[in-house]
Amino acid sequence: MTIKVAVLALDGVVPFELSTPGQVFGTANEAAGAPHYELRVCAPGRSATTSPEHGPFRIDTPYGLEGIAEADTVVIPAHAGFLAPPPPAVIEALQQAAARGARLAAVCVGAFTLAATGLLDGYRATTHWQYADELARRHPRITVDPAVLFVDHGRLLTSAGVAAGLDLCLHLVRHDLGAAPAAATARRIVMPLQRDGGQAQYIERPTAPTDPGALQPLMQWMEGRLDRPLTLAEIAGHAKISVRTLNRRFRAQTGATPLQWLLSARMDRARLLLETTDLPITLLADRTGFGSPATLRHHFTRHTGTSPHAYRAAFRQRGPGEGADGPARVPPAPQAAAD
Template sequence: MHIVAVLALDGVSALDLAIPCQVFALVTGPDGAPAYDVRVCVDRSTEAMAGPTAPFQVSSPYGWDGVLGADTVIVPGIPSERVPDARALRLLREAAEGGARIASICTGAFALAHAGLLEGRRATTHWGFAGALAERFPGIDVDPSVLYVDEGRVLTSAGIAAGLDLCLHLVRRDHGAAAAASAARVLVMPPQRAGGQAQYIEYPTPDTDSADLGETLQWMRHRLREPLSLADIAAHAMMSWRSLARHFRAQTGTTPLRWLLAQRVERARELLETTELPLARVAEATGFGAVETLRHHFTRQVGTTPSAYRAAFRR
């Protein structure tokens, strides 16, 4: 069983700490057995913070050394100005050297930075702390605009809610799009947001902007195989192109065509995982038309070709 060790450092954010415990506990294998063994690793009794005025103690049968031997180690957010215990940082480095996949949620990126695991890498954290991370660790390529960054063996995510996106992304990497979608439904989350989506989304308030694109997004999802244009989408939303672009970015963090492309790639992943359809049929069903077009966009977003993805998932 895949062991997920959640490293709880002193001052850990309570919600950050709960997110991986909740998400990975929802995933089961084909036989219905849990797919992950989630372990919260603390140093005797660790103080967690649910806001500045609501601290509480966290206890667990697993100490910090529980990260050694884990397949995935996740570091939830901590106070950004606090330097983690030297032993915890050493254990993080040993876990990484032993082949563990290391991830952080929110300001947990500062712990990874102190451990030297982000040097020379692209990373992100909560937009409010990205400047401090870049200033204190100039060897890190800090991207403050994205939800999460996947560097293979090291991953970082933005603020608290982006931790959900990161954990679902890891589930998708391990068990496929269907398993991630199933967990998202239990969490009552919309389809998973792509890592490159903007962190800060200005959700409109009823008194200033009543436009809701929910019906249009559903309409687009149900027509992935059709050659939708901006004019088609704007017509369905009953907006001008300019208004559509403004409302779309405010509510999704990206443009209509980029959102549509991400949905098509996601659907292609599902078909590659769950069917034996030839690539030509997958390309047709997802609106890419030609295999070459499917291969181009799939490789850019997923990092591998459709054929290699299907083979790797089957293995």
């Protein structure tokens, strides 16, 4: 099954966010050794100019808005004019895509474009923290959460600023293809896979500057010991720093505490083992550091909404390359905001 991805390019589109889906989904094709994704850039009039603040250039594409009509997933990047109402043709194209069951994913302030369609009314959503209040003011029927990387409602997704678009696209790869292809994709683009949607955004705060790569050796050391009951004292001791410094550096560089990051890494390992092995749950709990099946079930259900047994059965039933929620369908009618 090939998943057709349309990336909407409006005038003023941010170049990095325009290229993010192609980078992630194209790399996923390479990592999987199969063309799971078909990418197309779609622009009104088949051309667009990128945002002037980021080195403007003009792009021409074979696809206009009609390209969205055939897409399984539509990615909506940020663009410079996001505070102005989108062209009616753009709103109509997105609404029609949603009506036939396409997945719509907004990156950064692309959430304003998606919100203008009315599709997010009644749902929780996120955007870049700087513009969260404005999104909430303009669209009071949306519950805006400025403190997370992305929000996934199945067919409607929103993400925070810039780099969170990478997290969102990797999340979609994991959803579509499974943990192993997603991990391989993350390694190829040198991106950590452990940044889950509920992780905090990098909201501006007074912190000392740090070396972005300083924690990487420590993270690799921790990943190599996921089967062990690591404590903060042990982790800090290996890094030769105090527990206080360890916590401060992790929050500054990942937005999470060391133990939150460790739990996320263990969850990724559990998903991978459930998808790729027939290990009994007892042994799987040992290898992922949860210690007991009960503890594994507790954390797994809390993070994924399903049990390890059900997750394994569902993955085996649908197989890699199929969406976890089955065939495309029309999003449910807006209700009270829910996760």
